[in-house]
Amino acid sequence: MSIDKSSAPELAGVRQFDLSTLTVEKVQEGFRSGAFNSETLVRACLAQIEKYNGYYNAIIFMNDEAIYVARSIDQRRLAGEALGPLAGVPVVVKDPMDMVGFPTTAGWALLHSKTGGVDLMPERDSPVVARMRAAGAVILGKTNVPILSATGTHADNSWAGPTLNVAKLDSVPGGSSAGTAAAVATGMAVLGLAEETGGSIQNPAAAQDLVGIKPTIGLVPNAGVMPLSGNRDVVGPIARCVRDAALCLDILSGYSAEDPKTLAGVGRKPALGYTSKLKADGLKGIRLGLYGPGWRNQPLSAETMRIYDRAARELEAQGAVLIEDPFAGTGFADLRQTTLPLPNFDARGMESVPYDLQKYLERLGPKAAIKSFKEFAEATASEACFGPHGVLSFMNTLPQFRACLQSPTTPPDLSDFISLKDSYLRIVDEVFNQKGLDALVFPQIREELPLINLGETIQETTVGEINIAGMPGVVVPAGYYESGCPFSLIFVGKLWSEVDLLSYAYAYEAATQHRKIPLLHQAN
Numbered sequence: 001m002s003i004d005k006s007s008a009p010e011l012a013g014v015r016q017f018d019l020s021t022l023t024v025e026k027v028q029e030g031f032r033s034g035a036f037n038s039e040t041l042v043r044a045c046l047a048q049i050e051k052y053n054g055y056y057n058a059i060i061f062m063n064d065e066a067i068y069v070a071r072s073i074d075q076r077r078l079a080g081e082a083l084g085p086l087a088g089v090p091v092v093v094k095d096p097m098d099m100v101g102f103p104t105t106a107g108w109a110l111l112h113s114k115t116g117g118v119d120l121m122p123e124r125d126s127p128v129v130a131r132m133r134a135a136g137a138v139i140l141g142k143t144n145v146p147i148l149s150a151t152g153t154h155a156d157n158s159w160a161g162p163t164l165n166v167a168k169l170d171s172v173p174g175g176s177s178a179g180t181a182a183a184v185a186t187g188m189a190v191l192g193l194a195e196e197t198g199g200s201i202q203n204p205a206a207a208q209d210l211v212g213i214k215p216t217i218g219l220v221p222n223a224g225v226m227p228l229s230g231n232r233d234v235v236g237p238i239a240r241c242v243r244d245a246a247l248c249l250d251i252l253s254g255y256s257a258e259d260p261k262t263l264a265g266v267g268r269k270p271a272l273g274y275t276s277k278l279k280a281d282g283l284k285g286i287r288l289g290l291y292g293p294g295w296r297n298q299p300l301s302a303e304t305m306r307i308y309d310r311a312a313r314e315l316e317a318q319g320a321v322l323i324e325d326p327f328a329g330t331g332f333a334d335l336r337q338t339t340l341p342l343p344n345f346d347a348r349g350m351e352s353v354p355y356d357l358q359k360y361l362e363r364l365g366p367k368a369a370i371k372s373f374k375e376f377a378e379a380t381a382s383e384a385c386f387g388p389h390g391v392l393s394f395m396n397t398l399p400q401f402r403a404c405l406q407s408p409t410t411p412p413d414l415s416d417f418i419s420l421k422d423s424y425l426r427i428v429d430e431v432f433n434q435k436g437l438d439a440l441v442f443p444q445i446r447e448e449l450p451l452i453n454l455g456e457t458i459q460e461t462t463v464g465e466i467n468i469a470g471m472p473g474v475v476v477p478a479g480y481y482e483s484g485c486p487f488s489l490i491f492v493g494k495l496w497s498e499v500d501l502l503s504y505a506y507a508y509e510a511a512t513q514h515r516k517i518p519l520l521h522q523a524n
Helices: 022-031 038-056 067-078 126-133 178-185 202-207 242-252 262-267 302-317 353-363 373-379 391-399 401-406 415-435 465-469 498-511
Strands: 060-061 091-093 138-143 193-194 210-213 234-239 286-291 322-323 439-443 473-480 488-491
Touching: 022 038, 022 242, 038 060, 038 091, 038 126, 038 138, 038 178, 038 353, 067 242, 091 126, 091 178, 126 138, 126 193, 126 242, 138 178, 178 193, 178 234, 193 202, 193 242, 193 286, 202 210, 202 473, 202 488, 210 242, 210 488, 210 498, 242 473, 286 415, 302 353, 302 439, 302 473, 302 488, 302 498, 353 373, 353 401, 391 401, 415 465, 439 498, 473 498, 488 498
Parallel strands: 091 138, 091 193, 286 322, 286 439
Antiparallel strands: 060 138, 193 234, 210 234, 210 473, 439 488, 473 488
């Protein structure tokens, strides 16, 4: 059915919703009962954006078609058409995901015409955006990121300005999907799409007291998303509850001819979907490995340890069996290697970014302002991202990067990364088998979030290890530090174990209900 544009959208007299507690389940019940329709809900979200986005700076591009899309879905519903679980649900997508009609700026002024740069206008949607549209989700807009999504801590250097942490204003918001997390935390949208290369789903989800799914690499297609690494990049949802995130993963996951690595995920998706194992007693008898120096030789802060101990007791109360430091003596922690001059980030696997950018730019189409990595480097030469002061200058310390940079059209040699990935996965398989583990459960951060403007990075526990190995993780709120800083658990499992991790996270969420509704602020 075509979109009705017979009348212009107005926000006057918008119906009031408790957007802070609205879930996909509640939305669909409202649609079924006739309590409201998609158009009234979208208008409420747009009013929320108008009220709060000037303060938090979550959304940087608005979709003027949103009300018309919602109206079309309402018409289809009235006509008795079968609609999917996300039909009429307001969502946001991260800026680097190609969406027809919008520039893909990756937070960089040099890639946005209104800040003196060049617009990258895609000729077609990325598969993940196309899947959300096909599922009937109403995309409200695109969200803020740091330049090239190159940090997992903040979005401070974006051409659009910094995004604030909705859960704790004086702390970093997590990156690079800072805007997506802030939009969901404020109730501007019900769901959001995020992407991770090194913490960019798990960090902002945890920092802003939300649920995030970092999928197994190959489960969700990454074509049409400006890359940092074709070997590490994954798209996943950020939501306010586990069920919503699982429903979104149902839509995103699956084979795409545009991303050949998704062939590995065929047959891995549960027949009844990612909500099929969600139940209140999902932790009963489940064996979970705990964080320790065998995983990473970095200790937890004293307060983190106290909160983690309390979370462990909550898990045991739900019937979980906890295994102390199952990686002790395996050599797993010795595999980790920070990439100089970065103090806490392992970039291995990102060596291919020139080639990955080349393939991404080719996909934009023949009318694109930039069609190759060579043209990209020329257009951004004033702030060369791989130069001495560039946001990706650290890449030059990776031994196999230089050859990739010199020949961006040649498939890269990633033998060092492949060997490392193999080592990680072999040890994980051995530990899980020997200890009879179902999953791992760690504090997502080792110490509370750094305050803004200090130049410090989030001290996470799994970034690098699960990105290189390609393993999945599910972040779920688990309490607060004395300062009010959110504390989250992350459930980590073997490849393709998302449906089980979601079951554990859901059971923990249902039993504890730790997440608090944040107090929102408006711009003066």
